[in-house]
Amino acid sequence: MIKWLKGNLWRHSLAIIVALFSLFPLYLVIISSLNPTGSLNLTSFIPREISFVNFKLLFNDPRIxxxxxxxxxxxxxxxxxxxxxxxxxxxxxxxxxxxxxxxxxxxxxxxxxxxxxxxxxxxxxxxxxxxxxxxxxxxxxxxxxxxxxxxxxxxxxxxxxxxxxxxxxxxxxxxxxxxxxxxxxxxxxxxxxxxxxxxxxxxxxxxxxxxxxxxxxxxxxxxxxxxxxxxxxxxxxxxGGQYSQNWGPFAAGSIIASVPIVIIFLSLQKYIINGLTAGSVKG
Amino acid sequence: MLVTIFRGKFAFVLKVITLLILSSILVMLAQQALAQGEYVIAGFLALATFAINFIYLTKKSVPLKFFLPGLLFLLAFVVGPIAYTVTMSGFQYQTGNTLSKPEAIERLTALGVTQDPDQTIFDVTIGKTTNGELGLIYFDSLKNEFAISTESKRLPQFRAGIVFDDFDIPLRSPEFVELSTEELTNLDKEIPSLKFFYNDEYYLGLEGFQAASLYKQATRYDAVNDQFVSLLNGDIYSDNGKGHYANTKDPEDILQPGWRAPIWFENYAKLFSEERIRTPFIEVFIWTMAFAGLSVLTTFALGLLLALALNKPIRGRRIYRSILILPYAMPSVMSILIWGGMFNTEFGAINNLLGTEIAWFQSAAFARTAVILVNLWLGFPYFYLVASGALQAIPAELSEAAAIDGASPRQIFNKITLPLLLKILAPLLIASFAFNFNNFNLIFLLTGGGPINQLDGELAGATDILISYTYKIAFNEGSSNLGLASAISVLIFLLVASISLYGLKKSKVMEDLK
Missing domain, CATH: 1.10.3720.10 (MetI-like)
Structure with missing residues (x-):
C-alpha cells in the first residue's frame, strides 16, 4: 500500500487536478446553458433548476x-x-x-x-x-x-x-x-x-x-x-463583450456548435496525433 | 464500364466542354477586370485561361495536369497577396493616401474651388431648355431677376411665364421644363461634377437636387510642371515625393487627398526612427516574444508532466486521457469566448471561485496572466499527446541500463529522458513558438489587445502581440495605415520563416526531401 502510494499517488493527483482544470470551463458552460435566468451570475456552481429555455431562445429569437x-x-x-x-x-x-x-x-x-x-x-x-x-x-x-x-x-x-x-x-x-x-x-x-x-x-x-x-x-x-x-x-x-446579458443563450449556442467538432476530433484522434508529429494540424 | 468514362471520344468531348465553360467564365471576368482598369488581375486571369487550355489540350507536361488547379489557387490567394504585401510596404498607403495619382489630381481639381464671399445659395430646379440642354431655373437674389443657366450661358427670364411649385420655387418657363423624378435619379452620380454658367468669374455648382451655390476655381492643375497653382495668392504646390502636393513655401501645407506614392523603405525606417511608432512597436515586440516563449514553456511543462505521470499503465488512464484532450478537441474560438466570460469582473466564474473582484482585463499584469492561463488550457493537451508519443519512442534499455549502474530515477530523467525528449520534440517546440507568435485569435477574442491607454490615443494595448497590433494599424477606422502594417507583416514573416526553417533543419523533414 505504501509503495503504491509512493509510486502512483502523485500520478493520480496530478491527473485529477489537471482534469478538473480541463473540465471546469466545459462544466460551467453546460450548467450556464441550462440555467433559466441566463445570466453569468452563479452564486453556486451546482445548478438549482434545469431548463432548456436558452436553447429554445436560440431557435426562436429573431435577434439571433x-x-x-x-x-x-x-x-x-x-x-x-x-x-x-x-x-x-x-x-x-x-x-x-x-x-x-x-x-x-x-x-x-x-x-x-x-x-x-x-x-x-x-x-x-x-x-x-x-x-x-x-x-x-x-x-x-x-x-x-x-x-x-x-x-x-x-x-x-x-x-x-x-x-x-x-x-x-x-x-x-x-x-x-x-x-x-x-x-x-x-x-x-x-x-x-x-x-x-x-x-x-x-x-x-x-x-x-x-x-x-x-x-x-x-x-x-x-x-x-x-x-x-x-x-x-x-x-x-x-x-460582443456583453457577457452578462447574453451568456445563457451564448452558452447553449457554443455547446451545439462545438459538439460536432468534438465528435469529429475524437473519432479522428489516431490520424490527428500522427499528423501532429509531421507538423501542426490544428492550431 | 467505369474505364470507358476515362477513355475515348466521350472523355474527350467532356473535357472540351468543361474547358470551354471554364474558359468563357475566366475570359468574361478578365474583360470586366480590364474594363475597371485592374490590369494585374486581368492579366492573371488571361494567363490562367491560356495555361488551362494549353496544359489539358496538349501532352506537353503530365505532372502539370495534376498541379495546375492547386497551383493557380496558390498563386492567386497566397503568392499574390504575399507579393502585394511586400509591394504595399514600399508605399505611402494610408487614410488620405488611398487613391492613385491621376485619381488624386482629379479629386484635387474638383475640390480646389472656393465659394463667393457671401456664400450665396439659390433654390433651383433642374431641367432642360427647349433645345434639350441641361440647365437650372432659379431666382437670382443678387441681381433680383429670374434666370436659366446652362453649361455655357445664362438667360434672364420674365416672371410672367414662370410656373412655381408649392414653395414658390420656379419650376418651368416657356423655355424650360423640369426633369422627371426618374431622370433626376439617373443624374444622381453626375451631380457633383456639373457646372452651370453664371458669369465670367463664377459658375453655379449643385448642392443636391434643389440648391446651387456660386463657385470659382481656386487652384488649377498645371500638367506640364505637375503642380497645383493657387489662383488666389499664386502659391505653388508641388509633388513632395511622399504622396502629397505640398506648398513650396511651407512643406507642412499639403493638399488633401494625397495618393499612394512609392516611398521605398521609409515605412521600415519609421519603425526604428520615429519615436511615436518605435516605442509601441518595441513594447509590443517584447511582449510578443515573452508571450510566445511563456506559452511554449507552460504548455510544454504541463504536457510533459502529465505524459510522465500517465506513462505507466495506472488505473483510469484511458479516462484521464480522454478528459485531458477535451480542451484540444473543442473549437478554439468557442473556448476563448467562454474563457472571456469566465474572466468577467462582476459575474465571472473566476472571481466567483477566488472570492475576488479583480478587473482582469483592466490591468496589464492581470490581463497578461489571463492570456497565458487560457493559452495553457488550450495548448497543454497538444504537448501531452506528443510527449506521450515521444516517451514511447525512447528505448527502455537506456534507462534500465542506467538503473543497473545505480542511477536514481531523478538522474535518469535529467541525464537521459529529458535530453532525448528535447531532441525529439525540438522542432515541435519551435513550431509552437512560431504559431503562438501569430496567435491572433486568442488575443483578439480574449482581450482585444487591451488594456489600452486611451489618453495618448495609442493603438497598442498591454496584451497586443505584433499580429494583432498590425491588424489594428491596417483596419483602424479613421486612420488606417496599410503601408506601415504591410512593413510589419513582412518583418514578422522574415522572423517566423527563419525560426521555422531553423526548426525544420532540426527535424527530419528536410532530409526526407533529399
Missing part, C-alpha cells in the same frame, strides 16, 4: 439567426473541405508518385508557402478582394463565394503538404503494376489511386472542415451582413 449562422458555417466549411481535397489530392499524387524535373525544389517551395501564416497577408487579401468587388460583385468582398475562394487558396499549401504525407504511406505496388500494364498516369490516378486513397482523403477533408469551421478573422472581415455570418463570427458579435 442561429440556425442561419450554423448553416453558413456547415456549408462553407463543407465546401472548402470537399473542394480543397479534390484539388489538393491531384497535386499530392503528382508529388508522391510521378517523377519529373524540379520535384525537390517544388516540394521546398511548397514547404515554404505552407509555412506562411495566412493572417500576415490579410490586408493584401482585403484590398485585392475589394478590387475584385468592383468588377465581379458576386465573388468580391462581403460575399460567401469570395470567402470560399480565399479559404481554398489559403488552405491549399497546408492541405497538399498534409495529403502528400498521408499519400506517401499508401503502398505504391498497385499503381506500379498498373503502370507496367500500360496505364496512363490519368488512368492510374482515377482508377487505382483515388479508390485506394479515399479513407485518407476523407480524413484530410474532415481536418480541413474543422480548421475552416474554427476560422474567425477572415470571416469577420468578409461577412458583414448578419445573415451571411458564420457561427464563430455570429456568436462573437452576439455576446
Amino acid at each position: 439567426p442561429y440556425l442561419t449562422w450554423m448553416r453558413n458555417s456547415l456549408v462553407i466549411a463543407g465546401a472548402v473541405a470537399i473542394l480543397s481535397v479534390t484539388i489538393g489530392a491531384a497535386s499530392a499524387f503528382a508529388f508522391s508518385r510521378l517523377r519529373f524535373k524540379g520535384k525537390i525544389s517544388g516540394l521546398k517551395l511548397l514547404l515554404l508557402v505552407q509555412m506562411f501564416p495566412a493572417i500576415l497577408a490579410i490586408s493584401a487579401v482585403y484590398v485585392i478582394m475589394e478590387r475584385i468587388q468592383t468588377f465581379a460583385p458576386a465573388i468580391g468582398l462581403g460575399t460567401q463565394p469570395g470567402l470560399l475562394l480565399v479559404y481554398l487558396g489559403g488552405a491549399m499549401g497546408v492541405n497538399i503538404w498534409l495529403l502528400k504525407g498521408f499519400v506517401d504511406t499508401i503502398p505504391a505496388e498497385l499503381d506500379e503494376a498498373a503502370k507496367v500494364d500500360g496505364a496512363s498516369p490519368m488512368q492510374i490516378y482515377w482508377l487505382i489511386f483515388i479508390p485506394l486513397a479515399t479513407p485518407v482523403l476523407s480524413v484530410v477533408a474532415l481536418l480541413s472542415f474543422i480548421g475552416t469551421f474554427n476560422e474567425f478573422i477572415l470571416a469577420r472581415l468578409f461577412l458583414v451582413d448578419m445573415a451571411d455570418r458564420t457561427i464563430a463570427v455570429g456568436l462573437q458579435s452576439f455576446i
Whole structure:
C-alpha cells in the first residue's frame, strides 16, 4: 500500500487536478446553458433548476439567426473541405508518385508557402478582394463565394503538404503494376489511386472542415451582413463583450456548435496525433 | 464500364466542354477586370485561361495536369497577396493616401474651388431648355431677376411665364421644363461634377437636387510642371515625393487627398526612427516574444508532466486521457469566448471561485496572466499527446541500463529522458513558438489587445502581440495605415520563416526531401 502510494499517488493527483482544470470551463458552460435566468451570475456552481429555455431562445429569437449562422458555417466549411481535397489530392499524387524535373525544389517551395501564416497577408487579401468587388460583385468582398475562394487558396499549401504525407504511406505496388500494364498516369490516378486513397482523403477533408469551421478573422472581415455570418463570427458579435446579458443563450449556442467538432476530433484522434508529429494540424 | 468514362471520344468531348465553360467564365471576368482598369488581375486571369487550355489540350507536361488547379489557387490567394504585401510596404498607403495619382489630381481639381464671399445659395430646379440642354431655373437674389443657366450661358427670364411649385420655387418657363423624378435619379452620380454658367468669374455648382451655390476655381492643375497653382495668392504646390502636393513655401501645407506614392523603405525606417511608432512597436515586440516563449514553456511543462505521470499503465488512464484532450478537441474560438466570460469582473466564474473582484482585463499584469492561463488550457493537451508519443519512442534499455549502474530515477530523467525528449520534440517546440507568435485569435477574442491607454490615443494595448497590433494599424477606422502594417507583416514573416526553417533543419523533414 505504501509503495503504491509512493509510486502512483502523485500520478493520480496530478491527473485529477489537471482534469478538473480541463473540465471546469466545459462544466460551467453546460450548467450556464441550462440555467433559466441566463445570466453569468452563479452564486453556486451546482445548478438549482434545469431548463432548456436558452436553447429554445436560440431557435426562436429573431435577434439571433442561429440556425442561419450554423448553416453558413456547415456549408462553407463543407465546401472548402470537399473542394480543397479534390484539388489538393491531384497535386499530392503528382508529388508522391510521378517523377519529373524540379520535384525537390517544388516540394521546398511548397514547404515554404505552407509555412506562411495566412493572417500576415490579410490586408493584401482585403484590398485585392475589394478590387475584385468592383468588377465581379458576386465573388468580391462581403460575399460567401469570395470567402470560399480565399479559404481554398489559403488552405491549399497546408492541405497538399498534409495529403502528400498521408499519400506517401499508401503502398505504391498497385499503381506500379498498373503502370507496367500500360496505364496512363490519368488512368492510374482515377482508377487505382483515388479508390485506394479515399479513407485518407476523407480524413484530410474532415481536418480541413474543422480548421475552416474554427476560422474567425477572415470571416469577420468578409461577412458583414448578419445573415451571411458564420457561427464563430455570429456568436462573437452576439455576446460582443456583453457577457452578462447574453451568456445563457451564448452558452447553449457554443455547446451545439462545438459538439460536432468534438465528435469529429475524437473519432479522428489516431490520424490527428500522427499528423501532429509531421507538423501542426490544428492550431 | 467505369474505364470507358476515362477513355475515348466521350472523355474527350467532356473535357472540351468543361474547358470551354471554364474558359468563357475566366475570359468574361478578365474583360470586366480590364474594363475597371485592374490590369494585374486581368492579366492573371488571361494567363490562367491560356495555361488551362494549353496544359489539358496538349501532352506537353503530365505532372502539370495534376498541379495546375492547386497551383493557380496558390498563386492567386497566397503568392499574390504575399507579393502585394511586400509591394504595399514600399508605399505611402494610408487614410488620405488611398487613391492613385491621376485619381488624386482629379479629386484635387474638383475640390480646389472656393465659394463667393457671401456664400450665396439659390433654390433651383433642374431641367432642360427647349433645345434639350441641361440647365437650372432659379431666382437670382443678387441681381433680383429670374434666370436659366446652362453649361455655357445664362438667360434672364420674365416672371410672367414662370410656373412655381408649392414653395414658390420656379419650376418651368416657356423655355424650360423640369426633369422627371426618374431622370433626376439617373443624374444622381453626375451631380457633383456639373457646372452651370453664371458669369465670367463664377459658375453655379449643385448642392443636391434643389440648391446651387456660386463657385470659382481656386487652384488649377498645371500638367506640364505637375503642380497645383493657387489662383488666389499664386502659391505653388508641388509633388513632395511622399504622396502629397505640398506648398513650396511651407512643406507642412499639403493638399488633401494625397495618393499612394512609392516611398521605398521609409515605412521600415519609421519603425526604428520615429519615436511615436518605435516605442509601441518595441513594447509590443517584447511582449510578443515573452508571450510566445511563456506559452511554449507552460504548455510544454504541463504536457510533459502529465505524459510522465500517465506513462505507466495506472488505473483510469484511458479516462484521464480522454478528459485531458477535451480542451484540444473543442473549437478554439468557442473556448476563448467562454474563457472571456469566465474572466468577467462582476459575474465571472473566476472571481466567483477566488472570492475576488479583480478587473482582469483592466490591468496589464492581470490581463497578461489571463492570456497565458487560457493559452495553457488550450495548448497543454497538444504537448501531452506528443510527449506521450515521444516517451514511447525512447528505448527502455537506456534507462534500465542506467538503473543497473545505480542511477536514481531523478538522474535518469535529467541525464537521459529529458535530453532525448528535447531532441525529439525540438522542432515541435519551435513550431509552437512560431504559431503562438501569430496567435491572433486568442488575443483578439480574449482581450482585444487591451488594456489600452486611451489618453495618448495609442493603438497598442498591454496584451497586443505584433499580429494583432498590425491588424489594428491596417483596419483602424479613421486612420488606417496599410503601408506601415504591410512593413510589419513582412518583418514578422522574415522572423517566423527563419525560426521555422531553423526548426525544420532540426527535424527530419528536410532530409526526407533529399
